Amino acid sequence: MPLLITSPSPSLPPPSSTVGVVGWLRENLFSSTINTILTLVGMYLLYSLVPPVINWALFQADWVGTTKDACTSDGACWVFVGVRLNQFLFGFYPESEYWRVVVAFSLIGILVAWLLIDRTPKKGLVGAFTIFCYPIIAYYLFYGGAFGLQVVETFKWGGLMLTLILATTGMFFSFPIGIILALGRRSSMPIAKSMSVIFIEFWRGVPLITVLFMSSVMLPMFIPENMQIDKLLRAMIGIIFFQSAYMAEVVRGGLQAIPRGQLEAAESLGLSYWKTMFFIILPQALKLVIPGIVNTFIALFKDTTLVLIIGLFDLLAVVQAAFADPKWLGFSVEGYVFVASVYWVSCFSMSRYSLHLEKKLHTGHAR
Amino acid sequence: MTAAQGKQNDLNEVMVELRNVNKWYGDFHVLKNISFKVEKGERIIICGPSGCGKSTLIRCMNRLEEHQEGDIIVSGITLDDDLKHIDTIRRDIGMVFQQFNLFPHLTVMENCCLAPIWVQKKPRKEAEAIAMQYLERVQIADQAQKFPGQLSGGQQQRVAIARSLCMNPSIMLFDEPTSALDPEMIKEVLDVMIDLAHEGMTMLCVTHEMGFAKTVANRVMFMDAGEIIEENEPNEFFDNPQSDRTRLFLSQIL
Numbered sequence: 001m002p003l004l005i006t007s008p009s010p011s012l013p014p015p016s017s018t019v020g021v022v023g024w025l026r027e028n029l030f031s032s033t034i035n036t037i038l039t040l041v042g043m044y045l046l047y048s049l050v051p052p053v054i055n056w057a058l059f060q061a062d063w064v065g066t067t068k069d070a071c072t073s074d075g076a077c078w079v080f081v082g083v084r085l086n087q088f089l090f091g092f093y094p095e096s097e098y099w100r101v102v103v104a105f106s107l108i109g110i111l112v113a114w115l116l117i118d119r120t121p122k123k124g125l126v127g128a129f130t131i132f133c134y135p136i137i138a139y140y141l142f143y144g145g146a147f148g149l150q151v152v153e154t155f156k157w158g159g160l161m162l163t164l165i166l167a168t169t170g171m172f173f174s175f176p177i178g179i180i181l182a183l184g185r186r187s188s189m190p191i192a193k194s195m196s197v198i199f200i201e202f203w204r205g206v207p208l209i210t211v212l213f214m215s216s217v218m219l220p221m222f223i224p225e226n227m228q229i230d231k232l233l234r235a236m237i238g239i240i241f242f243q244s245a246y247m248a249e250v251v252r253g254g255l256q257a258i259p260r261g262q263l264e265a266a267e268s269l270g271l272s273y274w275k276t277m278f279f280i281i282l283p284q285a286l287k288l289v290i291p292g293i294v295n296t297f298i299a300l301f302k303d304t305t306l307v308l309i310i311g312l313f314d315l316l317a318v319v320q321a322a323f324a325d326p327k328w329l330g331f332s333v334e335g336y337v338f339v340a341s342v343y344w345v346s347c348f349s350m351s352r353y354s355l356h357l358e359k360k361l362h363t364g365h366a367r
Numbered sequence: 368m369t370a371a372q373g374k375q376n377d378l379n380e381v382m383v384e385l386r387n388v389n390k391w392y393g394d395f396h397v398l399k400n401i402s403f404k405v406e407k408g409e410r411i412i413i414c415g416p417s418g419c420g421k422s423t424l425i426r427c428m429n430r431l432e433e434h435q436e437g438d439i440i441v442s443g444i445t446l447d448d449d450l451k452h453i454d455t456i457r458r459d460i461g462m463v464f465q466q467f468n469l470f471p472h473l474t475v476m477e478n479c480c481l482a483p484i485w486v487q488k489k490p491r492k493e494a495e496a497i498a499m500q501y502l503e504r505v506q507i508a509d510q511a512q513k514f515p516g517q518l519s520g521g522q523q524q525r526v527a528i529a530r531s532l533c534m535n536p537s538i539m540l541f542d543e544p545t546s547a548l549d550p551e552m553i554k555e556v557l558d559v560m561i562d563l564a565h566e567g568m569t570m571l572c573v574t575h576e577m578g579f580a581k582t583v584a585n586r587v588m589f590m591d592a593g594e595i596i597e598e599n600e601p602n603e604f605f606d607n608p609q610s611d612r613t614r615l616f617l618s619q620i621l
Contacts, residue, residue: 264431265468265527269482269534270458279481283472363472363514 068328080331081338084322091158091313101161104141154232158313166239166304171297173240178247186255203245208306211238216310235307243300250292254285287361294354298347315339379406382538382569383428388437397423399593410570412580415590416616421573425540429460461531465543467523469515476511479530501529505559521552525559541572575620589613
């Protein structure tokens, strides 16, 4: 009699040793002798490192007080950070004007959250407001000089506030400039192409420290006395140009990954160059290089600490300056841990958001 | 050789005219002195061995490739370096590619509406209505909100045809539209193209689907090494090929 199967055979459950907690442990931690040894060594290292650090930072730490005398235990002395917190956040910004900084950052916080969270209405309007109106509002809030707000010179800006201002203006401008440069470098027009190549290769070829030194030491020698440009502004422009060059190369990588057929399809539909770029090529190219863009943003955020060498007091510089206070000698570890955690939280959030964005924009082969 | 040009077609409007078109890729002479006319409503099949210049030929007609000598005249406009001429011609020509080239980050509906909205400046509502009408015609209206990556190859190619039709072109170019498809999907695309031919669309089609050529073409051109070797009505072309090279080619593919 010929073989004939009329109904599919039932699926059997997998063997119990490959599923559940036991299965997971077997597969991931104890799959071979070497892995078992590594697991045990790793566990011992964790056991000997993590509890002391947590004890130092949390359980044995001193949290309240106003002077060094409050720190009596073996753990961290967070009182140091607490007492100095205003300076760490605002630098030498006048205390009576702190509200302006808080308002400016809360506003951008709300705007960015509005744009980043899915399913909020009127994203276009809010986006346009963020791009065109917010920078002006922020300028007057931070600097003053209009609407009855007193002028706060930029040398008084400092701390986390300065770090965030440098980082956000850097991202805000280097992203579009980078895109333009990337398009320019791939352009068939010789002038646009060579200008982009020269710009990118120049700024990518010099260290950021050199750029900052040039902007703060050399530049003032070449421009007339009466048209001095603000030191912070010079540093900002240096950072923006420097990061634009990196951004341009990241974006160019994305542009190169888009098949030529996409361009041809858009052209054959009669779309102009700019519409093709805006609607077809850039959305796909930028999506591909989200990890690279966020990488550049994170690098930029951390590179802003370099402004301390030209005498701008960003978060790190302000904290380091506080170590020299004779009343608070010997708390540099707490200071550095505080700075490191602020940077880590910021950079880690950026990295997580970029992962979320990649998932959300993935349309290629989702079934 | 130009049998189809006689009879009652003489008075018809000329949609595309090529006069002594030459093109080189570096030193390689890819199109050699190509001249022909396409009249309104004609369905022309271009076939030939791989690398003979047939794709290049139709890609020159909407300036995806640039020809170096000779004239290409589409709907009365000479194709030159003037961007306005290129734009006008591209709006009048629809093109379907071997690799579909749908925009993967946009839904089927957005793929179809983009050019009508941003090139023809149609209001979104109107563009969507037109798109829906064409998507229904290629029988894929129920997939309008999906992304191209979620569709089969045949479905994608039908969307690509609908996308071109949304611009209301007077000429359609097909560059091997079924070559990248699995065998069972070829028919659904060819059916759409046959429909289009019956409605009187002017079509130039590079294809190896000889059954399709017999059904819809009123002229078949055979190209080899950058030249048009033979041009005839389909029945004559297949049953009574004149040139040795044509006979060799037909014996290889049929």
